[in-house]
Amino acid sequence: MNDLARRLRELHGQPPLVLPNAWDAGSARAIEAAGAAAIATTSAGVAWAAGVDDAGGLNQESAIAALRAICAAVSVPVTADIEAGYGDVAGTVTAVVEAGAVGINLEDSTARVLDDPLVHAERIRAARAVAVASGIDLVINARTDTYLFGDRTGTIERAKIYADAGADVLFVPGVVDAPTIAELVKDSPLPLNVMVGPGAPTVAELADLGVVRISVGPAITSAAYALATAAAKELLTTGTYEALRSL
Numbered sequence: 471m472n473d474l475a476r477r478l479r480e481l482h483g484q485p486p487l488v489l490p491n492a493w494d495a496g497s498a499r500a501i502e503a504a505g506a507a508a509i510a511t512t513s514a515g516v517a518w519a520a521g522v523d524d525a526g527g528l529n530q531e532s533a534i535a536a537l538r539a540i541c542a543a544v545s546v547p548v549t550a551d552i553e554a555g556y557g558d559v560a561g562t563v564t565a566v567v568e569a570g571a572v573g574i575n576l577e578d579s580t581a582r583v584l585d586d587p588l589v590h591a592e593r594i595r596a597a598r599a600v601a602v603a604s605g606i607d608l609v610i611n612a613r614t615d616t617y618l619f620g621d622r623t624g625t626i627e628r629a630k631i632y633a634d635a636g637a638d639v640l641f642v643p644g645v646v647d648a649p650t651i652a653e654l655v656k657d658s659p660l661p662l663n664v665m666v667g668p669g670a671p672t673v674a675e676l677a678d679l680g681v682v683r684i685s686v687g688p689a690i691t692s693a694a695y696a697l698a699t700a701a702a703k704e705l706l707t708t709g710t711y712e713a714l715r716s717l
Contacts, residue, residue, distance in 0.1 A: 475572035475607040478547035482609070482639060482661055482682045488673055489685040491551075493519045494536060495543035497690070502544045509544055511537060513551040515691030524688070526581060530556035531577055534565045541570030549573030549609060554580050558591045562602040563608070573609035575641060578628065584619055587628045590634035598636035605685055611663055611683070612637035617644035626657045633659040646670040656682035667693070700710060 481487040490506055492498035493515030501509055514524040516536045522528060537550050550571040555562050559576070566574055576597060578590035594610060601608035612632040616625045629640045640660040645651060648671050655662050663683035664676065676684055701713040 471567075471570065471572065472605070472607060473606060474547040475609065476568075478549060478572050478609050479607060479638070481507055481547075484677060484682070486673065486677050486681050487683045489549070489683065490690055491515060491584060491686055491688065492540055493688075493691045495539040497694070498540040498548075499543050502546055506546060508547040508549065508573075509540065510549045510573075510685050511551045512688045512691060513553050513575075514688035516551075518688075518695065519715045520693060528553070530558065530562050530565070534562070534569055537566065537571055538569040547572050549575065549611065551575040553577055554585070554590075555593055555597075559596040560579045560600050564604070567600065567606050567608070572606060573611065575611045575613050576637075577613035577641075579615040579619065580634075583617075584615055584621060587624070589630045590628075591616075591631050594632055594635035594637050609639065610637045611639040612660070613641040613643065615643065617642055625654065625681045629658045629660055639663050641665075641683075641685075643687065648675065651676070651681060652679050 484634050487508060489508060489510040490501045491510045491512035492501050493512055498509050509515060513528055516533055517524045517528040520532050541548050541671040542626050548571045550566050552566060552574050554577050574597060576593055578585050594612060597610055608674050614625060618620050636661060640658050642654060643665040646669060651664060661682040664681055665685050665687045667686060667689045673684055704710055
């Protein structure tokens with residue numbers, strides 16, 4: 471398992487690690503077949519697949535069950551989105567490692583409210599302690615929701631605190647403009663992960679900016695469910711199948 475952990479860690483560099491996000495075993499296998507060197511889970515996608523809302527609907531048990539199936543389905547390293555740790559960071563990270571994942575996303579907000587950075591630092595320390603005790607060189611991707619929630623001024627200060635606590639990467643969703651990304655790369659003590667989608671710089675452009683990790687969050691899941699909804703509506707109303715031409 472440490473071979474997978476080392477591989478995941480080594481992939482953070484140039485060219486950047488590009489992570490299409492999976493939500494179940496089937497999507498993970500499809501992403502691996504497409505050529506992904508590693509797979510990240512999306513908590514939002516996992517929640518939707520379980521039939522619950524993203525906002526607090528997913529619990530530790532469901533998240534770990536999905537993760538276990540994903541890890542069993544692929545041979546590449548898997549990094550798990552564990553939100554803020556489901557109220558039990560040590561227990562969640564223990565379960566993550568037992569499931570076969572070698573990385574985590576750990577976010578600094580709860581119920582869509584930013585937490586004190588020192589609170590999040592304790593989560594990171596708890597995660598690292600479990601990893602050390604397990605003998606796994608876990609890659610900890612410290613997510614800060616400052617840009618998502620409009621409190622951008624403290625991003626670098628948070629990054630410094632999270633780096634001191636043992637994080638390996640800084641994940642800043644909500645930022646897609648090149649000048650801001652370049653500034654974050656320059657100022658952050660940790661390598662930068664950004665979340666992309668339509669309108670964001672290309673992978674090549676992000677590489678030139680110095681980004682080391684690129685993910686899409688729940689975007690692929692959203693697209694898959696949007697297609698399912700559109701195809702089902704068309705079939706049930708007009709009785710035609712044009713939506714399926716996109717496959």
